[in-house]
Amino acid sequence: MVGISDKCTEDIARERKKCSFSSTELTHFWDGGVELTKRRKLLENYFLSDPELKSSVPLEYLSHKEKYERSIKLSCLFFKKISNWLEHNDTISAMEVYQSVLGGSLGSAVLKDGFPFAVHYVMFIPTIIGQGTMAQQAHWISRAWNLEIMCTYAQTELGHGTFIRGLETTSTYDPDTEEFVLHSPTLTSYKWWPGGLGHTCNYAVVLAQLYTKGQCHGIHPFVVQLRDEETWMPLPGIKIGEIGCKLGFNTVNNGYLGFDHVRIPRDRLLMKNNKVLKDGTYVKSQNDKLTYGTMIFVRVIVVRGVAASNLAKAVTIATRYSAVRRQSELKPGEPEPQIMEFQTQQYKLFPAIATVFAIKSSATWLWDVYNSVTKDLDQGDLDKLPELHAMACCLKAISTSDANQMIETCRFACGGHGYMTSSNFPTIYSSLTAAVTYEGENTVLLLQTARYLVKAWSQRDVTSATITATLKYLSDFRPSDIYQPWSLTMSNLAEAFRLVAAGKIKYCSEHIDYLIQKGYTSEDAWNATSIQLTQIAEAHCRAFIVDTFVKETEVAVVSEPVRKVLVQLCELYSVYWLLKNVGDFLVYSHLKISDVDAVNERLAELLAAIRPNAVGIVDSFDFHDDILDSALGAYDGRVYERIFEAANKSPLNAEPVNESFHKYLKPFLKGQM
Ligand SMILES: CC(C)(COP(=O)(O)OP(=O)(O)OC[C@H]1O[C@@H](n2cnc3c(N)ncnc32)[C@H](O)[C@@H]1OP(=O)(O)O)[C@@H](O)C(=O)NCCC(=O)NCCSC(=O)CCCC(=O)O
Numbered sequence: 001m002v003g004i005s006d007k008c009t010e011d012i013a014r015e016r017k018k019c020s021f022s023s024t025e026l027t028h029f030w031d032g033g034v035e036l037t038k039r040r041k042l043l044e045n046y047f048l049s050d051p052e053l054k055s056s057v058p059l060e061y062l063s064h065k066e067k068y069e070r071s072i073k074l075s076c077l078f079f080k081k082i083s084n085w086l087e088h089n090d091t092i093s094a095m096e097v098y099q100s101v102l103g104g105s106l107g108s109a110v111l112k113d114g115f116p117f118a119v120h121y122v123m124f125i126p127t128i129i130g131q132g133t134m135a136q137q138a139h140w141i142s143r144a145w146n147l148e149i150m151c152t153y154a155q156t157e158l159g160h161g162t163f164i165r166g167l168e169t170t171s172t173y174d175p176d177t178e179e180f181v182l183h184s185p186t187l188t189s190y191k192w193w194p195g196g197l198g199h200t201c202n203y204a205v206v207l208a209q210l211y212t213k214g215q216c217h218g219i220h221p222f223v224v225q226l227r228d229e230e231t232w233m234p235l236p237g238i239k240i241g242e243i244g245c246k247l248g249f250n251t252v253n254n255g256y257l258g259f260d261h262v263r264i265p266r267d268r269l270l271m272k273n274n275k276v277l278k279d280g281t282y283v284k285s286q287n288d289k290l291t292y293g294t295m296i297f298v299r300v301i302v303v304r305g306v307a308a309s310n311l312a313k314a315v316t317i318a319t320r321y322s323a324v325r326r327q328s329e330l331k332p333g334e335p336e337p338q339i340m341e342f343q344t345q346q347y348k349l350f351p352a353i354a355t356v357f358a359i360k361s362s363a364t365w366l367w368d369v370y371n372s373v374t375k376d377l378d379q380g381d382l383d384k385l386p387e388l389h390a391m392a393c394c395l396k397a398i399s400t401s402d403a404n405q406m407i408e409t410c411r412f413a414c415g416g417h418g419y420m421t422s423s424n425f426p427t428i429y430s431s432l433t434a435a436v437t438y439e440g441e442n443t444v445l446l447l448q449t450a451r452y453l454v455k456a457w458s459q460r461d462v463t464s465a466t467i468t469a470t471l472k473y474l475s476d477f478r479p480s481d482i483y484q485p486w487s488l489t490m491s492n493l494a495e496a497f498r499l500v501a502a503g504k505i506k507y508c509s510e511h512i513d514y515l516i517q518k519g520y521t522s523e524d525a526w527n528a529t530s531i532q533l534t535q536i537a538e539a540h541c542r543a544f545i546v547d548t549f550v551k552e553t554e555v556a557v558v559s560e561p562v563r564k565v566l567v568q569l570c571e572l573y574s575v576y577w578l579l580k581n582v583g584d585f586l587v588y589s590h591l592k593i594s595d596v597d598a599v600n601e602r603l604a605e606l607l608a609a610i611r612p613n614a615v616g617i618v619d620s621f622d623f624h625d626d627i628l629d630s631a632l633g634a635y636d637g638r639v640y641e642r643i644f645e646a647a648n649k650s651p652l653n654a655e656p657v658n659e660s661f662h663k664y665l666k667p668f669l670k671g672q673m
């Protein structure tokens with residue numbers, strides 16, 4: 001074993017030396033500025049140096065019950081520590097602290113399989129802000145923020161997750177007592193999935209069909225107490241439990257919930273948007289989609305906080321590992337190369353690095369638009385809500401599905417060792433892949449964006465004067481644009497993505513019209529076109545991501561060496577996705593068959609150009625080793641020693657002979673069983 005460690009650390013140190021730019025400068029760009037990097041590190045040091053928050057036994061060796069109990073202990077210590085921090089420091093706002101703990105990667109160093117308190121902060125509090133009156137906000141936010149109560153967001157039911165208009169839980173107003181009566185009429189009406197609902201929370205926002213004066217007004221949010229505040233026993237009429245083991249999220253305590261005629265006061269209906277008066281009169285808001293606001297918020301934060309951040313972790317691990325792992329021969333008789341020398345390996349890693357930066361720049365745009373639209377909504381201006389909804393849907397879907405596929409590719413890039421739990425790929429994958437489904441299943445979200453695009457296509461001439469920036473390419477589109485000459489410049493690549501999106505949107509819209517003319521209902525025509533409809537949402541999203549990434553590389557305040565890296569990554573992202581969908585580009589853009597070889601060559605050139613900087617680029621994500629938590633991806637490159645150390649944490653290695661030998665194996669082998 002002697003010498004292996006030195007060789008690996010030398011390999012990775014050599015990578016860092018040959019880097020053509022300052023990794024620290026790229027870290028500042030990634031964090032959003034020097035000051036933000038400082039603050040992030042301050043928080044990391046504060047939390048990660050605390051021995052109480054570290055666990056000696058890896059999570060995977062605990063039983064399901066032990067995992068839950070440890071998750072509660074660690075969550076309490078962790079959130080106590082956050083309160084202590086906020087009491088004694090005013091340099092970092094509470095919002096920023098919670099964002100880095102729950103929306104960033106810091107929390108995963110403490111509870112890698114998720115927090116049972118997460119939905120309390122990520123969904124319950126935002127729902128009260130978005131849906132509660134001032135009085136309701138004052139009451140519930142202060143109770144929730146001060147952790148007097150633990151809360152969740154209970155929308156999904158056993159029978160319905162996507163189609164929330166089909167939820168079956170009812171909330172019927174009784175004007176005599178001025179109460180709502182919550183009821184679960186069927187098994188499929190049981191709430192199913194909410195994080196922390198099992199045993200952790202005593203309150204929830206419950207989405208239920210509101211009935212008053214014999215009329216159903218659709219789903220509305222109600223704050224409901226589930227457990228006694230002292231004894232934590234479920235209240236009468238509340239049937240509650242945990243939903244059991246899952247692919248991941250096993251410390252999140254996802255739960256189920258049923259109601260047997262549970263009465264709650266009238267003021268538990270969140271009434272910022274819609275109201276029920278004392279006598280049962282229903283007062284409708286100007287837009288019934290405002291009830292869906294919390295979902296938009298979470299989709300917005302998933303893009304960077306979940307998709308980019310998990311993919312960045314995975315590609316850091318795989319890239320560092322590829323710098324120290326040596327295998328096979330490139331030329332006969334020569335020493336085994338670092339596996340990163342293989343072009344196929346570069347093709348697995350570098351597009352994933354480029355995708356992390358691409359997602360990040362779109363996520364920044366989305367966050368800014370979210371904040372501006374939220375302000376408009378508060379002033380009663382709903383004009384920009386459809387664009388925000390459409391972009392949040394497709395960016396959530398594309399970022400999580402890219403990350404999902406690329407994290408798996410990063411795992412494959414690490415061969416057998418990637419399959420070890422100690423690589424941390426299983427946890428990174430299982431927490432990311434949940435985001436493909438939660439907060440709007442990806443196909444469904446793509447179809448929401450497609451609905452917006454088809455509508456925009458039909459209105460593009462009438463609305464061209466007021467068309468939003470993300471749709472301007474539709475009103476600019478001329479079918480003859482596909483006869484322009486092709487060139488391998490970034491502006492031309494971006495144009496090709498826009499042409500593909502516009503061409504496919506045009507085709508889909510015309511196809512739907514054609515089917516309707518043939519006698520299809522509009523719903524059947526929609527369904528019969530829906531494969532292509534998901535593709536137009538993807539094409540629109542890719543064109544948007546490329547445009548946003550290009551603009552970011554142009555305006556970023558960085559040195560020329562860093563800008564060069566960003567430009568290469570931006571071009572790689574574009575070339576990679578063009579070649580993945582080359583058929584579409586041949587049909588809908590000005591790319592011709594005779595141009596494709598040159599694009600393939602450009603891909604190879606870009607991979608080769610990024611190769612010397614690869615470790616430097618992933619270093620710039622600046623993951624603390626405790627956050628990466630990977631035997632393959634630690635900063636020092638000591639891969640083999642760490643794999644060995646992790647194996648020796650297996651409880652089976654605590655004794656030389658396991659008792660099952662005496663009980664079963666021996667009698668079996670001796671023919672005595
Ligand atoms: C799929 C739809 C959108 C369908 O709803 P619908 O009422 O049938 O709508 P439709 O007829 O297709 O469209 C009607 C219209 O509503 C618009 N719309 C739809 N959603 C929104 C929104 N959020 N904001 C603003 N507008 C929205 C649509 O664009 C349509 O507009 P239009 O009529 O075309 O002008 C909806 O039901 C939905 O969002 N389903 C997904 C459910 C979901 O996201 N659940 C999340 C549960 S919580 C969770 O998963 C937490 C995990 C967190 C964790 O653990 O970290």
Ligand SMILES: Cc1cc2nc3c(=O)[nH]c(=O)nc-3n(C[C@H](O)[C@H](O)[C@H](O)COP(=O)(O)OP(=O)(O)OC[C@H]3O[C@@H](n4cnc5c(N)ncnc54)[C@H](O)[C@@H]3O)c2cc1C
Nearest residue numbers: 154155156160161162193194195434437438439440441443
């Ligand atoms: C880890 C995790 C945590 C969660 N946390 C919460 C939580 O805290 N609170 C909460 O309320 N919920 C939560 N959920 C539930 C989650 O939001 C739903 O699972 C999600 O919205 C998808 O709904 P579904 O499970 O009913 O899938 P379904 O809608 O049944 O989807 C199944 C299939 O049907 C397809 N499909 C459905 N409708 C359409 C359509 N209109 N057009 C085309 N295809 C369609 C989908 O594409 C998919 O392929 C969580 C889920 C997970 C996995």
